[in-house]
Amino acid sequence: MTPSPPSPGPERGGWPSAWLTRDDLAGAGRAATGLLLVSPDCGSVVPEGDPAEPVAACAAALRAAGVDGRDRVVAALSGDGELAGPRWARAAAEVAQAGASLGPRGRLRLHHALETLGATTLVITPTGAMDLLARLHLEFLLDPLDLGLRHIVLTGEIASRRTMPHLAAEFAAKVTEVYSSPFTGVPLGWRSAESAPLTLLAPGSVRLAPLGKDELLLPPYAAGPAEIVVAGAEPGTAVRTGQVVRTPGGDAIPAPGHTVGDHVLVRGVWLSLARIQRALERVDGVSGWELGLSRRGTLDAATLTVTFNRRSLVGNPMWRSRIEQSLRAVTPVTITVEISEQVSETGFPGVVNDARGHHLGRDRTATAR
Incomplete structure (x- = not known):
């Protein structure tokens, strides 16, 4: 299910009626129905809802990254319980020439798969991409340019500094970072440069809250740390993600650079x-x-x-x-x-x-x- 925005601020109809954390989502596992998105340790359990909505969000993120009908997309993401990899591949089949989900396999096998499929776009975690690059240079003695990647889409982790420009230079590819819900894996926003804020795929899908208080912050945001909040499966619920941004001040929401909580x-x-x-x-x-x-x-x-x-x-x-x-x-x-x-x-x-x-x-x- 593509998360809908949490309840808006008081001037638009009131605050969320309930505030949840990851532990609350795990506790609801016995009552959840339908196709369930389950984290590897069962730390969060979320019903998917309409399966077309998360695929549509992945498709929108691919288009934002510049992927089109000329591309062949490989998603090297885990499919354990949360179905992230298969969902990206299904979206790619609609947006691009082809899409495949390979999982986070060994780097040599991933390199072989990219060549076999003629991939032009790779969806992968930031550390996965950097590890692939390092092994191409140090272990396989291969030139990253020979892969012919046009796009690299990063998601699922906090990227180290200069990851995006470094990958772009080494692969001669456009690099886009996609912020996805840490509970469903559904894309919520993206950025094409390390210094850029998130461009939300749906207005209000990502909100901010103070670290120590259950209330939504309204733009323009004061400079400082704030926690990302997304909507829960039940109407009127807001879920703290445990991901923290440092806002420079203003209306924009940066990509998360920290975590907080248990x-x-x-x-x-x-x-x-x-x-x-x-x-x-x-x-x-x-x-x-x-x-x-x-x-x-x-x-x-x-x-x-x-x-x-x-x-x-x-x-x-x-x-x-x-x-x-x-x-x-x-x-x-x-x-x-x-x-x-x-x-x-x-x-x-x-x-x-x-x-x-x-x-x-x-x-x-x-x-x-």
Whole structure:
């Protein structure tokens, strides 16, 4: 379902009647009906609604990116539960000469598929595109220009600085970033330059709210951080996305550059910090943990450093294995487990150390201060 705008401001008929977060969407999973869009960890469950609407939104985004009947489109996105890849491919079949959904396969297989299909347009995550480029240069010794891509459409992640101009120069392609709903994967807006704000595909489909208060902001926006809000499946509901923009002031809405709250975005997947906490609470001897996030190369990396409350567990391979198995039950994201040499008999809450600079904090209210 293409999200409709949240209820407008008071001068147009009142505020949203209910404010939700990702955790609320997971809780509604048992009652949701129809075709359900489910995140990889079941952290959000949303009914798709009319299947034609999200395909139409993808088609509009492709047209905005300059894709036309001359193009052959490949979507290298996950189709797990949220159906993003297949939806882009179906839209491409209407807008372009052909469309295919290949999933986030290995880069060598992706390169082979692009050549086999004669692709001119690639829909992919920002880190996926940068990783493909790096491997073309360093491992395959291939020239990116030989692929003949005319368009690269980025979606699903927070792009690192200069990703768009770098890809454009290396592939000699037009690069467009599409902002999609983090719950449905439906395109909501786009930009053709890193410095440009979002151009919304439907007026009001993206709104802003203060980090620490449940109310919609009205343009012109004051300069500073604000959280992106989209409409829920039920009329009158607004859903906090956990994605934060820094508005320069004025009417425009920038693309998100940060996250906030109890979920972090890693490799295009939302990772629940609360579920990590609950999983580790079941492991005897854990007194605290730190989740380290980085993007030193082209892809996100996650490392969980665990502190035990007694020395005998520090070098115990069985306890490390228990933690690794617990994490695999929580998320499909690969998380490297490290054991701190320090021992703490006093428990302490889990913390996030995001070297990417994306995550602002777990507590929205505290972050707003």
